[in-house]
Amino acid sequence: MTELILQALYSGLLQGGSYALIALGLALVFGAMKVINLAHGELVLLSAYIAYSVESGLGWNPVFAIPVSLVVVCLASVMVYLVVGRIKKDREINSLILTYGIGVILTNAILLIWKADVRSTGSSWLQEAFVVGPLYSMRGEVLFFVVSLAMIVGLWWWLSRSWYGRAVRAVSSNRNAAMLMGINPGYTELVSFVVAGILAAVAGVALFSYGVISPAYGNVLTVKAFIITVLAGIGSIPGVLIGAVLLGVAEALTVTLASSALQELAGMGLFLVVLFVMPNGLFGANGRRG
Amino acid sequence: MKSKLALIGALLAVYVGVPLAFGGDSYVMSLVVASMVIGGVALSWALLGNLGGMVSFGHAAFFGVGAYTSALVSMKLGVPVLVAILMGGGGAVVASLLMLPVLRLRGPYFALAILAYAHIFRILATEWTSVTGGSGGLASVPRLPEILGYDLSTKTGGYLVILTIVLAFAALYHFIRVSHYGLALRAMHESEDATRVVGVNSTLLKGLMLVVSAFMCGVVGAFNAHYINFLEPDYAFSGLWVTLPIVAAIFGGYRTITGPIIGAVVVYLVDQLIFKNIIPSGHQLVLGVLLVGMIVFSPEGLLSLVRKFMRKKHVAA
Numbered sequence: 001m002t003e004l005i006l007q008a009l010y011s012g013l014l015q016g017g018s019y020a021l022i023a024l025g026l027a028l029v030f031g032a033m034k035v036i037n038l039a040h041g042e043l044v045l046l047s048a049y050i051a052y053s054v055e056s057g058l059g060w061n062p063v064f065a066i067p068v069s070l071v072v073v074c075l076a077s078v079m080v081y082l083v084v085g086r087i088k089k090d091r092e093i094n095s096l097i098l099t100y101g102i103g104v105i106l107t108n109a110i111l112l113i114w115k116a117d118v119r120s121t122g123s124s125w126l127q128e129a130f131v132v133g134p135l136y137s138m139r140g141e142v143l144f145f146v147v148s149l150a151m152i153v154g155l156w157w158w159l160s161r162s163w164y165g166r167a168v169r170a171v172s173s174n175r176n177a178a179m180l181m182g183i184n185p186g187y188t189e190l191v192s193f194v195v196a197g198i199l200a201a202v203a204g205v206a207l208f209s210y211g212v213i214s215p216a217y218g219n220v221l222t223v224k225a226f227i228i229t230v231l232a233g234i235g236s237i238p239g240v241l242i243g244a245v246l247l248g249v250a251e252a253l254t255v256t257l258a259s260s261a262l263q264e265l266a267g268m269g270l271f272l273v274v275l276f277v278m279p280n281g282l283f284g285a286n287g288r289r290g
Numbered sequence: 291m292k293s294k295l296a297l298i299g300a301l302l303a304v305y306v307g308v309p310l311a312f313g314g315d316s317y318v319m320s321l322v323v324a325s326m327v328i329g330g331v332a333l334s335w336a337l338l339g340n341l342g343g344m345v346s347f348g349h350a351a352f353f354g355v356g357a358y359t360s361a362l363v364s365m366k367l368g369v370p371v372l373v374a375i376l377m378g379g380g381g382a383v384v385a386s387l388l389m390l391p392v393l394r395l396r397g398p399y400f401a402l403a404i405l406a407y408a409h410i411f412r413i414l415a416t417e418w419t420s421v422t423g424g425s426g427g428l429a430s431v432p433r434l435p436e437i438l439g440y441d442l443s444t445k446t447g448g449y450l451v452i453l454t455i456v457l458a459f460a461a462l463y464h465f466i467r468v469s470h471y472g473l474a475l476r477a478m479h480e481s482e483d484a485t486r487v488v489g490v491n492s493t494l495l496k497g498l499m500l501v502v503s504a505f506m507c508g509v510v511g512a513f514n515a516h517y518i519n520f521l522e523p524d525y526a527f528s529g530l531w532v533t534l535p536i537v538a539a540i541f542g543g544y545r546t547i548t549g550p551i552i553g554a555v556v557v558y559l560v561d562q563l564i565f566k567n568i569i570p571s572g573h574q575l576v577l578g579v580l581l582v583g584m585i586v587f588s589p590e591g592l593l594s595l596v597r598k599f600m601r602k603k604h605v606a607a
Contacts, residue, residue, distance in 0.1 A: 036398035038347075086586045094585050096345045096401050097536060101581030104533055108575035116571070219529065223409060226402040261417055268410045275403070276391060 007135055008256040012249030014141040017148030020244035021203035022221055023228035024155060025196035027240060030229070031172035032192035034092070035084055038099040040200065041221030042106035043080075047073045047204025048213045049110055052119050055208075061123050062209050063143075069201040076106075077197030081190055103218060111215040120212040127210075144206035151202060155195070156237050168192050220264065227271040233281025243282065246270065304453060309446045319445040321562055322555070323517065326452040329554030330459065330510035332535035334503045336544040337463050341475045342499035343482075347532050348389075348404030349507050351411040352382040354526035356508025357515035358415060358422060361431040364516070371435050375512040382508020385411065386500050393496055412527035427522025431515050448517045455513060459506045460547050466502070467547075471495065530574075534558065537577045540584045543591020553591070 026040045037043075047069040054065035080102055087094045121127065126140035159165040170178040171188045179185055207213060207221075224247060231243035247267050254266035274281065312318045331349055338344050359381025364374035392403040415422045422428070433443035434451060442451055466472055477485045478492050486492050511531075515521050535554065542553020557580070565573040588595035 030398070036402060038402075083582060083586060087589075090589065092398065093339070093343075093345050094589050096398060097540060098582055098585040100347060100533075100536070101578045101585065104578030104581065105575055106578075108572040108578065112569070112572040112575065216529075219405075220409075223402065223406050227406065230399075259417075262413070264409055265413050268406055271403075271406060272391075275395075 003134060004256050005253070008252040009249055010132075010135045011137065011141075012252035013245050014137055014145045015248035015252065016241070016245030017145040018203045018206040019224060019228060019248055020152060020241045021148050021199045021206070023225040023232070023240050023244055024152065024237065025199040025203075026222070026225040027229050027232075028168070028192050028199075029196050032168050033084070033189045035095040036099070036226070037080060037084075037196070038096060038222055039080055039103040039106055039218075040099075040196070040225060041223075042103045042110070042218035043073050043076055043197065043200040044204040044207065044221050045110060045213060045215070045218040046076060046106060047201045048208040049114050049119075049204075051205045051208040052114065052121075052213070055121060055123065061125060062121055062205055063126075066202060066205050069205055070198060073201040073204065074194050074197035077193045077200065078190065081193040085186070085189070103222070107215055107218055110218075114215070116215055118212050118214045119208070121209055123209075138210050140206075140209040144202075144209060147202065148206065151199065152237065152241060155199070158195075159237070164188070164191050168195075224267060227267050229281075230271055231274050231282055239282060301457075305450070309449060313446045316445050319449060321559060323445060323448050323452055324562075325555045325558035326449070326456055326551075327510055327514050327517075328534045328538055328558050329551040330452065330456045330513075331507050331531055332538040332542075332550035332554045333456065333459055333463065333547070334506035334510070335535045336539040336547075336550040337466075337506070338499055338503040339539070340545050341466065341472065342496050342503070343475075343479050344496065344500070345401045346404050346503075347401055347536075348406075348408035349503075349535065350527045350529060350531040351385055351404075351408040352504040352507035353511035353514075353531045354415060354523070355385040355411055356382040356511035357521055357526045358428075359508070360512030361428050361515045361521050362421065364432045365428065371432050371516050374432075375509055375516065378512025378515075379505040379509035382504040382511070383501055385508075386504030389500065390497055393493055393500065408527065408532070412523055415523040415527060422523070425523055427520065427525070429520060431519045431521055433519055434516050448513075452510070452513055452517070455509060456551060459509075460551065462502070462506075463547050471498070475499070533574060533577055533581075534561075537581050537584075540581060540589070541592055543593050545590065546593075549591050549593065 022040070022044055025043075026037060029035060029037050029040070047065075050069045050072055051062035051065035054060055054068060055062045080099065083102065084095050084098060087098060121140070123140075126138060126143070128139045130137050130139045130142045157165075159169055167178065167183045167188045168191060170181065170183055171185050175185055178188075228240060228243040228247055231246060232239035247270065250266040250270050251263045254260075254262050308322065312322060331353060334352070335346060335349050338346055356378035360371075360374040360378030363369045363377050364371050369377065389404060389407055392400055392407070395403055416425050418424075434447060435442060441447055467475075474485060474490045474492075474495060478490070478495065482492050511526065515526070534557070535550070538554035538557045539550040540553070541557050542549030542551070544550060557577070561573065561577065565576045569575065584592070588598070
């Protein structure tokens with residue numbers, strides 16, 4: 001039993017890496033533009049399906065799909081930005097409905113192009129066992145966990161050290177003050193959407209490399225990313241990583257101890273508990289959401 | 291006086307005219323009934339959005355809970371169908387009470403939290419096999435009854451029932467809007483903080499709107515279960531019960547009462563009669579495009595777009 005639980009903890013940890021990438025994209029755009037992009041999960045899924053096409057069409061390892069995914073998903077993300085930017089009034093409500101609509105478009109486009117079947121990778125290189133002591137995983141899981149960590153560190157460096165990253169943070173915390181300092185908020189918003197696109201592209205390829213995908217999964221991913229940001233609170237990258245790992249572990253434990261059908265319920269339960277007990281999240285700054 | 295006459299005329303047209311014109315064609319009639327179901331959900335969604343200022347992506351939860359509650363009390367406890375439908379609304383109210391803690395979240399957080407709730411209810415319906423029949427669903431949900439010798443289980447009968455339900459809800463919506471609650475809610479739309487300052491309990495009011503909206507949606511879901519005599523979790527909690535009503539409400543103008551209903555009839559019929567034939571799977575794509583287009587070009591609904599256009603023409607002339 002202990003071995004099973006240890007194994008579940010390990011699998012959850014590995015899963016947390018790509019969850020963190022998805023959640024960071026969502027949080028970044030929300031920070032810069034105060035817009036929750038409800039189509040974010042669908043962008044991730046788009047990247048996953050591109051990886052599927054590269055594998056089934058060209059016979060390559062899905063990892064090589066990353067450059068194509070980066071281009072397509074970033075373009076899609078920029079298009080979301082351009083449409084959202086056209087909203088004139090009631091931006092909060094209208095942007096939600098708008099990005100929801102974009103999510104519906106993407107889900108159905110994926111359904112039309114790739115059909116409703118469930119897909120997973122056929123690459124034996126990625127599915128090869130990777131054993132650490134008593135713990136088992138697929139090579140793809142470990143590979144993408146490392147990639148995710150590297151990207152999170154990269155993002156942290158970008159946000160805290162580079163000019164554009166600091167501009168994004170400045171606009172997040174006080175838009176008007178940032179404008180007075182000579183930052184163009186429109187450009188900063190665009191940059192945040194591009195970076196969210198990059199994160200989504202890599203996360204999508206990761207999901208396909210060790211999991212199963214289907215057209216309806218995008219919506220689930222958006223909800224998961226949202227749950228993680230609630231767990232983490234606003235404005236904390238390590239918080240998002242820990243929240244993502246918590247969600248991954250909660251799901252893996254539910255699958256091990258109860259049933260895989262209840263997997264989604266675990267995340268929801270965690271979400272509700274945090275909402276009731278600590279509405280600011282585990283690592284969030286003080287102040288109410290809204 | 292004139293508007294009263296117009297109202298009576300319109301009522302006569304929908305109660306007598308529509309059954310007389312389409313009653314013989316059961317395909318068209320079933321489309322009309324389905325569009326009214328969407329209209330009922332769209333109305334409940336618009337009430338929450340317009341009066342409560344909240345965007346919900348979780349109305350599928352109320353729809354499904356209403357449907358299951360009504361089907362189960364009528365099947366297992368033998369409650370008469372029309373009473374069971376009201377109890378379905380009650381079930382949805384209970385579901386909405388579970389959502390009340392979410393009200394302390396605002397804007398995007400509320401919208402996403404309610405989406406998460408909808409997932410929970412779908413999973414519960416699938417997994418709680420002993421009560422709900424699991425993913426296999428419930429077959430032979432009791433039909434609508436016969437009243438005064440008139441069989442409501444026919445297509446036309448179903449139409450008259452759902453029409454009455456939707457019109458009753460439209461009236462309820464109207465009375466809420468003109469009451470002093472409606473005044474407070476309109477003020478909250480302008481500035482929630484300022485409204486709190488003058489002594490309005492804004493959280494209570496928002497909670498009330500959520501409950502009313504849930505009740506409406508639950509009753510419509512319950513009606514639908516008895517009308518089609520079948521239920522399964524993927525159908526009852528389908529994302530379609532979220533997407534279609536939102537498109538309908540936005541299309542018709544979600545700040546009006548008639549807009550969502552008319553929008554539902556137009557959008558659903560066009561979708562089923564035209565787009566479904568062009569793209570059989572994935573025709574919801576068109577709905578997404580429509581939604582995006584409406585928000586970008588005319589978030590107040592098609593009517594205001596037409597009005598804007600007319601005004602421009604007027605100035606030009």
